[in-house]
Amino acid sequence: MPFCRARCAYCDFTSWAISRAETTPAAYEAGLERLLGGLSELGFLGHLETAYIGGGTPSVLGQSLTELVARVASTGDAPPEELTVEANPESATAELLRAVHAAGATRVSLGVQSLDDGVLALIGRLHTAEQALGAIQGASRAGLAPAADLMAGLPGEEGGALARHIECVIAAGATHVSVYPLEVHGGTALGRAVSQGKLVLPDEDAVADELEEAARTLEEHGFHRYEIASFARRQAQSAHNIGYWTGTPYLGLGTGAASMVPRALYERLREHIPSLPEAAASLERFRLTCVSPPAAIARAEGPCELAFEVEGLSARAALAEDLMLAVRRTRGIGPELSASAREHLGSPYERAVERLLDLELLEAHQDGSLRPSASAWLVSNELFGALWELAPDEPVNLA
Ligand code: SF4
Structure with a gap:
């Protein structure tokens, strides 16, 4: 779902701000559903072990995300054991989280990144710390396993901030935490600010210290590392992500x-x-x-057009x-x-x-x-x- 309300300053993913996209998320979703139907009729999706609706920001679809989740959940011979939906806190309302769970989602992956409102604004995130913690709690109450993504190496976050944010997301109910170092890409707003000297990022040693402290904090709270950036409580590892690292075949639908x-x-x-x-x-x-652009996905009658x-x-x-x-x-x-x-x-x-x-x-x-x-x-x-x-x-x- 390659649409977001606005582009984050560091974003290098395939996604468009809704206001600048060539098609609407609703038209794109309808196209995706036709593609799912087409692949299913051809016998490709008979058994789905896991599914992941990612982005972009799938939660920009609002309540119609529920239809996509239900469509994915009913595609194979049985619902996938793990069905993750990616969401950003500003659009992951308690109502939406309850609805996607009822439709078949088992897990939600929330882009939290930081719990410092000043830093969130600086990197172009649209949510506050309060909304992020609220979304984790809302997911937990809805019966979804909440996963939180956080970033290391953010400007102005030295001095143990990441470890404190980890403690807060765990206290809110996250059962899975991923920690990624901020990457600076040319062509992004962040890349331009750094190259023009308007923004100074922590040096590599400081980021390394932050990552090590993050790992210690997670382990002290009963999370074990199972992949370079992924930590989970027992039973909360992502089966879908493990599939990527163990040679399990997967089919991806949609632009990028x-x-x-x-x-x-x-x-x-x-x-x-x-x-x-x-x-x-x-x-x-x-x-x-x-590489079919969003408008082509929205128009597609079947997989033969991809x-x-x-x-x-x-x-x-x-x-x-x-x-x-x-x-x-x-x-x-x-x-x-x-x-x-x-x-x-x-x-x-x-x-x-x-x-x-x-x-x-x-x-x-x-x-x-x-x-x-x-x-x-x-x-x-x-x-x-x-x-x-x-x-x-x-x-x-x-x-
Ligand atoms: S939410 Fe993710 S995909 Fe969307 S702009 Fe931000 S980093 Fe990019």
């Missing part, structure tokens, strides 16, 4: 939505979507990004990707994946692991797994890079 499908599923999709290119027999996994960017991965690249995704998780690389990497990637894999053990970024555990060390979380790109390099010249861009 990503899909990951194995060869057989890609070939089945190609039978119905003429814009999908033929792929060399050596490619085994495909990553698709829907346009995609497509990347193909060989078996070797898919394995390197699995390794890279595995080290996002605290469980790391399990014995089976490790054995498969040894067999198919050979000595480059052995050398990469040896180097990462020497650098103390990976730790070998007794159960045969290789897990990221405590210090790896702050330099994770080094870890990901070393594993992704095992598949040079990949992925292959198809269209």
